[in-house]
Amino acid sequence: MATETQIDDRRTNGETVLELDGLVKTFGAFAAIDDVSMTVERGEFRSIIGPNGAGKTTLFNLISGALPVTDGTVYFDGEEITKLSPPERVARGIGRSFQISNVFGGLSVRENVRLAAQADRRDGYNLVESFFKPTGRYGDINQETDRILERIDLDHVADEEADALAYGDRRRLEIGVVLATDPELVLFDEPTAGMSVEETQETIELIEEVLVDQTLLLIEHDIELVMELSDRITVLNQGEILAEGTPAQISGNQSVQDAYLGGMVE
Amino acid sequence: MLGTIFQQLLDGITVGIVYVLLAAGLSVIFGVMNVINFAHGELAVLGAYFAVAITIQTGIGGNAFVVALVIAPLLVGVLGVALERYTVQPLYGRNPLYHILLTFGLVLVINDLIYLVWGTGSFRLPRPGVLTGTVGAFGFGVSAYNLFMIVSGGLMALAVWALLEYTRYGLIIRAGSQDRQMVRNLGIEIDRYYSLVFGVGAGLAAFAGIILAGNQQAHPDLGMSIIIPAFVIVVLGGLGSFKGAVVGGLLVGILQESILRPWVPWLEGMVIFVLMIGILLIRPHGLFGTEHAEEGGTERLLAGRTGSLLERETRFKLGLVMIGVLALVPIVAGLLGNLFWVTFGSRVLIWALFALSLDFVMGYTGLVSLGHALFLGLGAYAVVLGLIHVTSSVFVALALAIALSAAIAWIVGFLSIRVAGVYFAMITLAFAELYYNLLYRLEITGGSEGLGLLGQDYYYGLAGIGASLDDIAFFVGPVVLTGHSLFYYVVLGALVASYFVTRRMLQSPFGSVLKSIRENEERATFLGYRTVVYKRRAFVVSGAFAGLAGGLFALNNAFVSPSAAEWLKSGEVIVMVILGGMGTLYGPIIGAGAFFGLEQLLTHYTGRWRLVLGTIFVLFVIFLPRGLVSVPTLLAPYLPGGPGPTSATEQLPEDSSTEGGD
Numbered sequence: 001m002a003t004e005t006q007i008d009d010r011r012t013n014g015e016t017v018l019e020l021d022g023l024v025k026t027f028g029a030f031a032a033i034d035d036v037s038m039t040v041e042r043g044e045f046r047s048i049i050g051p052n053g054a055g056k057t058t059l060f061n062l063i064s065g066a067l068p069v070t071d072g073t074v075y076f077d078g079e080e081i082t083k084l085s086p087p088e089r090v091a092r093g094i095g096r097s098f099q100i101s102n103v104f105g106g107l108s109v110r111e112n113v114r115l116a117a118q119a120d121r122r123d124g125y126n127l128v129e130s131f132f133k134p135t136g137r138y139g140d141i142n143q144e145t146d147r148i149l150e151r152i153d154l155d156h157v158a159d160e161e162a163d164a165l166a167y168g169d170r171r172r173l174e175i176g177v178v179l180a181t182d183p184e185l186v187l188f189d190e191p192t193a194g195m196s197v198e199e200t201q202e203t204i205e206l207i208e209e210v211l212v213d214q215t216l217l218l219i220e221h222d223i224e225l226v227m228e229l230s231d232r233i234t235v236l237n238q239g240e241i242l243a244e245g246t247p248a249q250i251s252g253n254q255s256v257q258d259a260y261l262g263g264m265v266e
Numbered sequence: 267m268l269g270t271i272f273q274q275l276l277d278g279i280t281v282g283i284v285y286v287l288l289a290a291g292l293s294v295i296f297g298v299m300n301v302i303n304f305a306h307g308e309l310a311v312l313g314a315y316f317a318v319a320i321t322i323q324t325g326i327g328g329n330a331f332v333v334a335l336v337i338a339p340l341l342v343g344v345l346g347v348a349l350e351r352y353t354v355q356p357l358y359g360r361n362p363l364y365h366i367l368l369t370f371g372l373v374l375v376i377n378d379l380i381y382l383v384w385g386t387g388s389f390r391l392p393r394p395g396v397l398t399g400t401v402g403a404f405g406f407g408v409s410a411y412n413l414f415m416i417v418s419g420g421l422m423a424l425a426v427w428a429l430l431e432y433t434r435y436g437l438i439i440r441a442g443s444q445d446r447q448m449v450r451n452l453g454i455e456i457d458r459y460y461s462l463v464f465g466v467g468a469g470l471a472a473f474a475g476i477i478l479a480g481n482q483q484a485h486p487d488l489g490m491s492i493i494i495p496a497f498v499i500v501v502l503g504g505l506g507s508f509k510g511a512v513v514g515g516l517l518v519g520i521l522q523e524s525i526l527r528p529w530v531p532w533l534e535g536m537v538i539f540v541l542m543i544g545i546l547l548i549r550p551h552g553l554f555g556t557e558h559a560e561e562g563g564t565e566r567l568l569a570g571r572t573g574s575l576l577e578r579e580t581r582f583k584l585g586l587v588m589i590g591v592l593a594l595v596p597i598v599a600g601l602l603g604n605l606f607w608v609t610f611g612s613r614v615l616i617w618a619l620f621a622l623s624l625d626f627v628m629g630y631t632g633l634v635s636l637g638h639a640l641f642l643g644l645g646a647y648a649v650v651l652g653l654i655h656v657t658s659s660v661f662v663a664l665a666l667a668i669a670l671s672a673a674i675a676w677i678v679g680f681l682s683i684r685v686a687g688v689y690f691a692m693i694t695l696a697f698a699e700l701y702y703n704l705l706y707r708l709e710i711t712g713g714s715e716g717l718g719l720l721g722q723d724y725y726y727g728l729a730g731i732g733a734s735l736d737d738i739a740f741f742v743g744p745v746v747l748t749g750h751s752l753f754y755y756v757v758l759g760a761l762v763a764s765y766f767v768t769r770r771m772l773q774s775p776f777g778s779v780l781k782s783i784r785e786n787e788e789r790a791t792f793l794g795y796r797t798v799v800y801k802r803r804a805f806v807v808s809g810a811f812a813g814l815a816g817g818l819f820a821l822n823n824a825f826v827s828p829s830a831a832e833w834l835k836s837g838e839v840i841v842m843v844i845l846g847g848m849g850t851l852y853g854p855i856i857g858a859g860a861f862f863g864l865e866q867l868l869t870h871y872t873g874r875w876r877l878v879l880g881t882i883f884v885l886f887v888i889f890l891p892r893g894l895v896s897v898p899t900l901l902a903p904y905l906p907g908g909p910g911p912t913s914a915t916e917q918l919p920e921d922s923s924t925e926g927g928d
Contacts, residue, residue, distance in 0.1 A: 064792065085796065086791050086792055087794045087795055087796045090792060090794030091794050095792075096792045098789060098792070102786065103786075103789075104781070104782050104786055104789065105785060105786075106569070106781070106784075107778075107781060107782065111778060111781075114778070115778055115779065115782050115790075115793055116793045118775050118778070118779075119793040119794040119795055129774075130774060130775045130776050131771055131774055131776045132770055132771065132774055133774055133775075134770070134773040135773060135774060135775055135778055136773075138775070177793070181793055181794060
């Protein structure tokens with residue numbers, strides 16, 4: 001299968017890119033994340049699985065900065081980022097992908113990608129320019145935009161409104177937008193929710209193809225897919241890490257079987 | 267002395283109890299349905315006028331008071347149910363700000379209906395004999411009617427409280443104001459309760475209006491004057507909280523009537539807005555409100571989409587033609603010898619500029635400012651005060667107006683933009699009202715009299731080079747262009763320049779970020795944009811243009827008064843933006859034209875033209891939220907040779923919830 005070969009393209013070099021140290025997030029008396037520590041290597045494809053309510057999305061929100069931590073530390077590229085705002089984290093290289101419908105529907109495909117490319121470079125321009133110089137005259141941003149449009153194979157529909165795109169093309173656009181923010185690490189929260197088996201396969205292949213140089217962190221329900229793609233898997237349960245390891249280690253882990261996989265993988 | 271204090275306290279409680287009844291309905295309606303009902307004050311006054319009809323107009327007088335007290339609220343309650351069913355209901359699922367727009371339209375309609383039926387005079391409700399005179403209480407003589415207000419209002423509030431606390435209906439409503447979705451998940455069709463809640467709220471307001479009209483007087487503008495304090499109370503107590511409405515109502519009543527009015531009258535009317543702003547900043551959910559799951563808050567505002575019919579170049583040419591036509595107005599008017607169209611045109615263009623400025627924040631970043639008249643007023647006073655005290659150059663004065671409005675917009679934006687949606691609307695309203703009240707109090711602004719420019723020498727030019735418009739004359743054929751006609755060109759020039767500047771901004775990186783915020787703010791954040799900063803900048807730009815409009819507004823009238831900053835103006839400019847179509851730069855200009863064109867057309871037939879305007883506006887909000895500019899796109903599929911229907915399908919906002927529950 002195509003994905004098999006692409007997994008081989010991933011290179012990890014043992015360098016830590018993301019480190020979580022004793023993360024805690026409580027809502028009132030409820031601990032959604034309870035003392036989670038983990039490290040992710042550069043270039044790794046890491047999946048996070050766990051039953052509903054395990055705290056997967058909350059964990060993502062702590063990494064992306066959408067929610068403040070109650071306790072603990074987040075390191076990215078060796079620097080502490082626990083207190084940084086979401087945009088500051090994006091600037092450091094933490095990209096976040098959304099579900100497919102979540103592009104800027106009223107804007108053109110090119111505009112969608114350009115916004116992301118522009119965000120990555122905005123420091124290079126002065127305020128007056130950014131207020132008055134038309135976007136069409138920023139050569140480097142537009143070059144980057146065109147490069148990404150080609151990469152995701154949407155250059156032929158660049159001037160169409162994103163809402164008018166076919167489903168598969170919107171998915172491409174979504175991933176292209178993330179790529180254009182020039183991320184080192186990309187967080188995917190159930191990118192394939194609600195998709196058919198085929199669509200899921202295609203989406204994952206696309207992610208693998210386009211984001212081959214990025215570190216990926218994925219929340220996914222399709223266990224088979226996760227087992228097939230991931231370098232390592234982290235299993236969350238009730239806000240705590242239940243197990244962590246290679247797909248083979250995880251599928252052989254008895255406590256994971258009991259807590260989670262037992263009912264799902266027949 | 268003690269007697270005076272006691273009397274003042276009693277006055278405060280009397281007014282407070284009216285506020286409690288008003289705010290309770292307003293608050294519960296918001297809690298359950300997320301609807302901010304601007305028409306609540308009008309419903310109260312309508313109740314009072316129904317009571318007027320039952321007591322005075324039947325000739326029965328005070329003896330029918332009790333009958334009126336029962337029947338009028340029932341009538342208004344039924345009206346409330348109908349309003350909810352036929353106007354509010356179609357808007358559920360849209361951004362909650364549309365309810366503000368809708369109910370503002372209802373204000374215009376109901377207010378003019380009252381004028382139409384009962385005229386401009388005021389009525390004092392006749393009281394039954396028992397309630398006239400005074401009774402002794404704690405050794406003081408107290409007006410029997412005031413006591414009656416406190417007791418009956420208190421009982422009413424108690425009844426509502428018991429209803430909420432001890433009945434199944436109440437339980438569902440309370441649960442609904444915490445988390446509607448949860449209630450639905452329990453298998454309860456909470457939507458069916460909406461009409462009931464709205465009706466009861468309307469009835470309560472009517473009751474409050476009636477007892478108030480027996481104490482003060484029923485006049486058509488009473489609704490406009492009580493709705494704003496009622497909002498303050500709802501915000502203070504916490505949107506959606508009944509307890510908050512009770513405490514807030516009494517607090518504001520006592521603060522206003524017992525403390526400020528007798529002791530520090532200078533601060534009356536301002537303290538409550540400072541309090542409101544403070545609460546919104548420190549505790550947006552109010553004293554007793556709880557943070558409740560706000561659904562629908564992420565829905566997009568419906569912008570009038572552009573350019574799907576005409577080519578870019580065609581549109582540009584069309585624009586030039588429009589400017590050409592507008593430039594001909596003074597000449598044609600001169601030929602016809604009717605300068606009315608020149609002054610009328612100036613007025614329309616100034617408002618078009620004002621509407622354009624609002625659209626820049628509302629249509630492009632989704633920030634609905636309910637207090638944009640603040641900047642109109644700032645610009646207006648800056649120009650007049652500037653010309654009186656600082657400079658005699660109109661251009662310098664206008665520059666002052668722009669700078670001042672932009673600076674205040676930065677401050678207001680800095681404080682307000684962190685709160686979102688409905689709360690932002692409320693806080694901008696509070697700032698505008700604060701300024702409006704300040705204008706009455708300050709000596710330099712001339713108080714309620716305002717300031718005139720008559721007798722002031724000023725010129726159009728810089729550094730002493732220039733002339734008064736009346737001293738310049740251009741001859742175009744038989745037509746002499748001077749004075750008002752030249753001012754028209756100044757305004758047209760300002761509008762065209764502003765249009766091109768804003769257009770240019772929207773094509774810049776800054777503008778494209780604004781558009782992305784409108785489309786999906788969360789996503790923009792995760793592209794790496796600090797959206798708060800961009801919104802604040804947009805607000806400053808908007809404030810600056812509104813200030814320019816305000817300056818021209820004052821020059822046009824050669825006069826300025828506090829009414830330049832009244833909340834009705836903020837509402838009217840929103841009406842224009844919606845009529846034309848927000849999110850397009852020419853939409854608001856068309857909207858301003860339609861607004862005044864309608865006024866012009868209708869005032870020939872009736873002085874109560876807002877009734878028609880309000881009705882049209884309500885219909886627009888419900889059926890044509892993308893405004894006039896969306897009409898060609900909607901009609902296109904039905905015209906021969908038009909594009910297929912695909913380009914015209916109304917793109918309703920999709921649910922953009924991304925934080926999937928885990």
